[in-house]
Amino acid sequence: MASVNMADVKRLRELTAAGMMDCKKALEEAEGDFERAVEILRIKGAKDVGKREARTASNGLVAVKHEGDSLAALLELACETDFVAKGERFQELAARIVEHVAATKPGDVPTLLESLLDGRAVKELLDEANAALGEKIEVRRFEVLEGGYVTSYMHKSDPQLPPTVGVLIKLDAPNAEVGRFLAQHTAAMAPKFLSPETVPAEVLEKERAVFEQMTREEGKPEAALPKIVEGRISAWYKDFTLVQQTSVRDNKTPIAKVAEEAGVKVLGFVRFKVGQA
Structure with a gap:
């Protein structure tokens, strides 16, 4: 068996992001031929793709692509380790896919995977x-x-x-300063919904049932339950709806008022955090 240069092992790992032992074995099999070792790892990797399907991809990145001032796409591309996430190849793939999303606006992930990017299915590029x-x-x-x-x-x-x-904020009129602040606020405070009116009925019913049970277990009078529950729903809105959250700048002014004073209205937002629903 040919001796392996550890500098080549390190270089092969940096190039392919494969494990150290896998790189060492590939170089040994290739008898020190670096290019052949790269091919061996690619072949091995292709064989192992199916085995990785059940593994958890809890690392990754969020990528954004703007098309002018009135359209932007946000993408979460997942992988298993931060080592791969910080690699050039992974980041370039994310940039290509999010640009494709902004250009084609697919309806869902399966549609995106089947769509063609530079003549190849996105799923093929991921594989x-x-x-x-x-x-x-x-x-x-x-x-x-x-x-x-x-x-x-x-x-x-x-x-x-x-x-x-990553956060996208949609306003009804241009205002770069306020838009950026609202996006930073959203990144920090993680609202789930835009406003009370946009909370799905099933979510609200579930929260109301939880608060009602909580209030009963506290021994509150039956006649007082509706008022107490509605008070807790109002507090929940202030925690989880963007326009009712208070600004991270002063913790007193609601976001709706921040926008109003700037002469704009918040029409929507998207917030992705890697590994979270």
């Missing part, structure tokens, strides 16, 4: 990256905001890693 990088790689979700004025904010929790939180 190829899966094989080359040795990890499960998948599009977890994407969304497009269009119309009005759309701005974004991308947050890095670690300067060595790509963004792991």
Whole structure:
């Protein structure tokens, strides 16, 4: 068996993102031929793609693509480790796919995977990256905001890693300063809905049932239950609807008032955090 240069092992790992032992074995099998070792890892990776389907892709990044001031796409591309997430190949793949999403606006993830990007199905590109990088790689979700004025904010929790939180904000009129602040606020405060009116009925019913049970278990008088429950629903709105949250700047002014004072209205938002629903 040919001796292996550890510098080549390190270079092969940096190029392919494969494990150290896999790189060492590939170089040994290739008798020190670096290019052949790359092919061995690619072949091995392709064989292992199916085995990785059941694994959890809890790392990754959020990518954004703007088309002017009135359209932007946000994408979460997932992988298994932050080592792959910070790699050039993974980030380039995310950039290509989110640009494709902004241009074609597919209806859902299955439609995106079947669509053609530079003449190849997006799923094929993901499988190829899966094989080359040795990890499960998948599009977890994407969304497009269009119309009005759309701005974004991308947050890095670690300067060595790509963004792991991404936000789109849609306003009814251009205002870059306020739009960016609202996007930063949304990144930090994680609202679930735009306003009380946009909360789905089934979600509201579930929260009301929880608060009612909670209030009963506290021994509150039966006659007081409706008022107490509605008070707790109002507090829940302030926690989880963007326009009723208070500004991170002063913790007193509702976001609706921040927007109103700036002469704009918030029409919608998207917030993705890697690994979260």
